[in-house]
Amino acid sequence: MVNKEKLLEAFGELIYAVAKIDGKVQPEEVEKLKALFQYKKGGEEIVWSFNYENKKGSSVKDAYEKALSVMIEYGPYVGYPELIRILNEVAQASNGIDESERFLISRFEEDLMRGLRSRPYNEE
Numbered sequence: 001m002v003n004k005e006k007l008l009e010a011f012g013e014l015i016y017a018v019a020k021i022d023g024k025v026q027p028e029e030v031e032k033l034k035a036l037f038q039y040k041k042g043g044e045e046i047v048w049s050f051n052y053e054n055k056k057g058s059s060v061k062d063a064y065e066k067a068l069s070v071m072i073e074y075g076p077y078v079g080y081p082e083l084i085r086i087l088n089e090v091a092q093a094s095n096g097i098d099e100s101e102r103f104l105i106s107r108f109e110e111d112l113m114r115g116l117r118s119r120p121y122n123e124e
Contacts, residue, residue, distance in 0.1 A: 002074040008042045010070035011083055012049025014108065017063040018087050021104050025054050026094035033090055060104070068108065072115035084109060 019029040033050055037043030053063050071077070084105065091101040 002070050004042070005045055006070055007074045007077065008045040009049040010067040010074075011079075011086075012046040012051075013053050013058075013063045014067035014071075014083070015046070015087060015090055016050045016053040016058065017060045017067065018091055018101055018104050018108075019050075020054075020058075020063070021060045021100045022098050028094040029090050030054075032093035036086055036089065064104070064108070068111055068115065071112060072119065075119060076116060080112065 015033060016025070019025045019033075030050075034047060037047050040046075071080070087105050087108070088097065091097040091105065097105075
């Protein structure tokens with residue numbers, strides 16, 4: 001079972017993947033991320049995870065797949081729509097959203113919905 005802290009770390013991993021997909025994480029994207037999460041509950045975990053993946057030089061594929069897996073295992077969460085808004089804001093921060101960023105965000109929405117629908121129903 002995935003806990004909320006792991007879910008927030010997955011948010012950071014996914015934001016990293018979107019920022020990195022156009023070749024390099026831009027300083028404007030990092031600043032936007034910090035500004036968005038400066039006063040948000042759980043923001044520290046998200047920024048830490050983003051920075052960890054960036055420092056490690058993780059591939060977009062690895063960060064994306066790891067984040068998606070955690071989110072699907074966690075299951076439905078009210079914060080996913082806000083995450084998609086944040087992905088767009090971070091991508092927009094550096095010269096607008098390019099095609100690769102737009103594609104990855106759309107793919108995430110589709111993959112997440114597909115993954116959540118395939119989860120067994122649990123009446124807890």
